[in-house]
Amino acid sequence: MAIPRAARTQRKTRIQEERQELILEAALDVFSASGFRGSTLDQIAEAAGMSKPNLLYYFRTKEAIHRQLIDRVLTTWLEPLRVFDAAGDPESEIRSYIRRKLEMARDFPRESRLFANEILQGAPHIEDELKGPLKELVDEKAEVIRSWARAGKIARCDPYHLIFSIWSTTQHYADFDVQVRAVLGQANSGEGRFEDAARFLEALFMDGLRVR
């Protein structure tokens, strides 16, 4: 047997790189559909087209796969918020943030569900990252929003709850996809629903319902 396990190896071979990527891709499928405890190594191994011991040659434990997946997703997931620009125009910044988040819900629903699963279970693996890097990033952007409100460019509002509401409304289309499809029925559950959602959310955040 090879002494330097994949996990311990510094220098990765070409095969190691490819196989690990293949495994992570398969694991994302399985974990996002069934959650951590609901998924089995056999399922992941089959989805990756290899035997279970072979899979465990590349990742020492089930948790190791999950952790790496979560880490990776967490990084890319927050990218839209990072590019949120203080120097930009409030309207277009908020608009495009909503649009980007909605596009991610459409294009990366597995990632969204993986994350939702993790949070729902109490975020046992990433609590520190939520309280650290995530909080810092949100604090920073909240200050930007607050300054826009002070300058009279947008209505005064709690920036944290604004961000929460953008997160929840957009991710809803990935995480609660089954429900959305069931309610909309066959007619409107195609890809067009994302355009409808985008129009609605833009209008909502920009103008509200303008109740008289």
Added chain:
Amino acid sequence: MAIPRAARTQRKTRIQEERQELILEAALDVFSASGFRGSTLDQIAEAAGMSKPNLLYYFRTKEAIHRQLIDRVLTTWLEPLRVFDAAGDPESEIRSYIRRKLEMARDFPRESRLFANEILQGAPHIEDELKGPLKELVDEKAEVIRSWARAGKIARCDPYHLIFSIWSTTQHYADFDVQVRAVLGQANSGEGRFEDAARFLEALFMDGLRVR
């Protein structure tokens, strides 16, 4: 052994009533925290303060417990939408719907998470109920909203996505509680965050951000 199992018995004894309630309460704790597959009968039995065989004397399978729990939650969960009144004033109807949903997220977070877990996993047990009763109810209320828009009482908007956005923003505070707390930090993660959320959401849905 008793021939008439609890599940088969028509006439329930006092004890059966109490114990089943006790089990459902315990199961709600466990299922909402760990999901269906993540929960074990041993956990539920311990939370209910009884042995596993005893628990299985009242519910024949793990699924039976889960199904009854889901059924019950689904009914109460949609109550706020049912009382949504076509004859009422649009502004106060929408306002109080948001408030009621937010109160439910605050007062019944376990129920919200149980439901979220189920949907996230693809709603394997309740797909029919989503496509049937739920869809019908939403269709009905969507028509109400649409009529308000036609009458010029609220801005024209897609009523389905309006309902989705109310669901997602309010339930977010139950389902993503860990994240909300982590981001808000110790200062704002007390009960006061629900009042802040209520103020924000009312303002959002009524007036938007009024971007200039």
Added chain:
DNA sequence: CGATAAATTGACCGCTTGGTAAAAGCTTAC
């Protein structure tokens, strides 16, 4: 009380699960 039914439990079973051991193939570099 005594009898009958209901409630409870410890022991157990078969299956699935995450993970291991060891040996057999396969690559790669000299």
Added chain:
DNA sequence: GTAAGCTTTTACCAAGCGGTCAATTTATCG
């Protein structure tokens, strides 16, 4: 070619799982 290390698989294990059985204890009621 061949030796060294990398990759893959077959066979396996111990623990945890949902669920059953049979026996015991407890409640109910005449």
